[in-house]
Amino acid sequence: MYSLPPNQATSVKAQKRINERRAQTPPRRNVPGLIERKSRQLLCDCTQTIRQSLSQVSDQARLLTERAAATPEIPDNSISLVVTSPPFLNVVDYAGDNWLRCWFIGTDPGSVDITIARKLEEWQQAMTYVFRELFRVLRPGGHVAFEVGEIRGGEIKLEEAVLPCGLDAGLQPALVLINDQIFTKTANCWVWTTTPKARTPTALLYSKSLPDSRWRSDNRKPVLVMQTSC
Numbered sequence: 001m002y003s004l005p006p007n008q009a010t011s012v013k014a015q016k017r018i019n020e021r022r023a024q025t026p027p028r029r030n031v032p033g034l035i036e037r038k039s040r041q042l043l044c045d046c047t048q049t050i051r052q053s054l055s056q057v058s059d060q061a062r063l064l065t066e067r068a069a070a071t072p073e074i075p076d077n078s079i080s081l082v083v084t085s086p087p088f089l090n091v092v093d094y095a096g097d098n099w100l101r102c103w104f105i106g107t108d109p110g111s112v113d114i115t116i117a118r119k120l121e122e123w124q125q126a127m128t129y130v131f132r133e134l135f136r137v138l139r140p141g142g143h144v145a146f147e148v149g150e151i152r153g154g155e156i157k158l159e160e161a162v163l164p165c166g167l168d169a170g171l172q173p174a175l176v177l178i179n180d181q182i183f184t185k186t187a188n189c190w191v192w193t194t195t196p197k198a199r200t201p202t203a204l205l206y207s208k209s210l211p212d213s214r215w216r217s218d219n220r221k222p223v224l225v226m227q228t229s230c
Helices: 012-022 033-044 048-060 099-104 120-137 158-169 185-189
Strands: 079-084 137-146 172-181 200-208 223-229
Touching: 079 120, 079 223, 099 223, 120 137, 120 223, 137 158
Parallel strands: 079 137, 172 223
Antiparallel strands: 137 200, 172 200
């Protein structure tokens, strides 16, 4: 049946409107069977070597559902790499977009405490708190990859707003990677185009200095890289 791409879940009311407009009647599906088939498909290239590696590190895995600005379960100086993408202010309805996932695991999306800032200054303050916690858990020589983007029609470039947040926490900006996006089916659903106002994903790479390194204020200009992808 016609719907949104699989990484978004349209609301029940919206899907009913799509069904009525297209005169379609969704058939009943064997959901457990579909999940099993898809899982096997996704894991088909997981070799025995990969399985052994995962088995060896599995006891180190932690799944935490709490604020990124306070993770006392993670020891100081213990993480080599952090990869994350924060909420982009209040431009995305994360609870609404993920209602189906929440329903599937028995969670009320309204009960999930998501950091949603309406003002840029409020968002910067929240990100600074997160960076301070990341600085604590990151080991010397470790890195933070932080994906943001443009919002409000390109008026606000979050990479510019978040750079000083990492600096305030003591991290060193090393790289800004701007992804010159060729928009796909998902993007087209949200009427994103390759116009100057398009929201372009941008990744910032920070590092935590080694104990014997020297970081001067005149060295804080990060390298800028442009990357084109599909």
